[in-house]
Amino acid sequence: MEAEEARRAGWNEEIIGYSDTDKPWDLIQKRMSARLNKIRLWAIEKDHLNITKFEQLRKLYQDASFLPAEPFLNELRLIKDSKEIELLEQACELVDFAVKVGVNEIAEGRTEVDLIATIEYEITKKGAGMAFSPLVLAGANTASPHGVPGDTKIRKGDFVLFDLGVSFNGYCSDITRTIAFGEVSDEQKKIYETVLKAQETAVQLTKPGVPAKELDIAARNIISEAGYGHYFTHRLGHGLGIGVHEYPSVHERNDMPLKTGMVFTIEPGIYIPGFTGVRIEDDVLVTENGVRVMTTYPKTLQIVE
Numbered sequence: 001m002e003a004e005e006a007r008r009a010g011w012n013e014e015i016i017g018y019s020d021t022d023k024p025w026d027l028i029q030k031r032m033s034a035r036l037n038k039i040r041l042w043a044i045e046k047d048h049l050n051i052t053k054f055e056q057l058r059k060l061y062q063d064a065s066f067l068p069a070e071p072f073l074n075e076l077r078l079i080k081d082s083k084e085i086e087l088l089e090q091a092c093e094l095v096d097f098a099v100k101v102g103v104n105e106i107a108e109g110r111t112e113v114d115l116i117a118t119i120e121y122e123i124t125k126k127g128a129g130m131a132f133s134p135l136v137l138a139g140a141n142t143a144s145p146h147g148v149p150g151d152t153k154i155r156k157g158d159f160v161l162f163d164l165g166v167s168f169n170g171y172c173s174d175i176t177r178t179i180a181f182g183e184v185s186d187e188q189k190k191i192y193e194t195v196l197k198a199q200e201t202a203v204q205l206t207k208p209g210v211p212a213k214e215l216d217i218a219a220r221n222i223i224s225e226a227g228y229g230h231y232f233t234h235r236l237g238h239g240l241g242i243g244v245h246e247y248p249s250v251h252e253r254n255d256m257p258l259k260t261g262m263v264f265t266i267e268p269g270i271y272i273p274g275f276t277g278v279r280i281e282d283d284v285l286v287t288e289n290g291v292r293v294m295t296t297y298p299k300t301l302q303i304v305e
Contacts, residue, residue, distance in 0.1 A: 025056045043069040074247045079261035091173035092294040094128050094166040099297045102162045106304045112136045112149035131165030131172040131244045142277035156182035172244040175295045176281035180303045191270050192278050192301050198222040198268040199280045206291035212254040219268045228270045237265040262286040
């Protein structure tokens with residue numbers, strides 16, 4: 001059913017379509033046997049090939065060895081070319097729009113899922129789709145980095161956190177903004193400004209040759225010095241491309257030097273259980289001269305009345 005879609009996606013080699021009554025591995029074995037006497041080594045994507053399918057493959061090729069393809073593929077996907085960057089920029093424009101839609105929907109009594117429904121509808125009208133299940137969290141729910149949206153109603157004095165991604169022509173964007181609904185407390189403002197300072201500092205450090213870990217360490221130090229180190233519970237960022245989580249992984253132990261053409265997120269956060277949470281996330285491109293921030297929705301604290 002999907003052979004024609006695979007051709008349109010740009011694959012120029014043979015595509016094997018099969019019906020519900022066919023055994024796809026038998027078809028592959030027949031095609032491969034016509035080309036090679038014996039296959040001794042397979043490279044497989046271990047993160048994607050499920051156990052059932054792997055066992056079927058191994059049964060057909062009992063004398064073969066199997067190696068992970070991910071290191072090679074991740075290296076290929078690490079540096080984006082000009083066409084990929086163009087698609088990522090379009091995905092970022094759409095995710096900026098998605099946040100704007102969500103912020104405009106904030107109102108007393110609206111629920112988290114209410115806002116998500118509107119965001120998804122407007123993005124669908126643009127001819128795109130969500131790159132992952134959208135997060136809209138309100139009040140104390142913002143203290144869960146990967147919380148589950150539900151029927152929580154938005155109230156005055158809440159932070160409302162939007163973590164949204166858009167997929168456009170196969171490439172993904174990812175943004176987080178935290179918005180105040182009505183006047184928030186001094187403690188909430190301090191948390192926000194701390195995260196903003198950490199995020200902007202990491203962005204400014206981004207340039208070719210800088211080890212990825214330096215960005216994470218710089219942001220983490222700012223949050224720790226403000227007294228919230230225990231509440232920053234994840235890495236600083238991750239790569240973007242045809243997947244929403246790619247290389248590089250931007251964490252405090254990654255010595256990999258940044259290179260021109262890398263695209264990744266910078267998203268520090270503070271999450272205090274039972275109280276509040278703040279995360280601010282941008283997608284950035286490493287350029288020859290430094291960094292280009294691809295997501296542009298405003299980061300200064302917005303108070304929606």
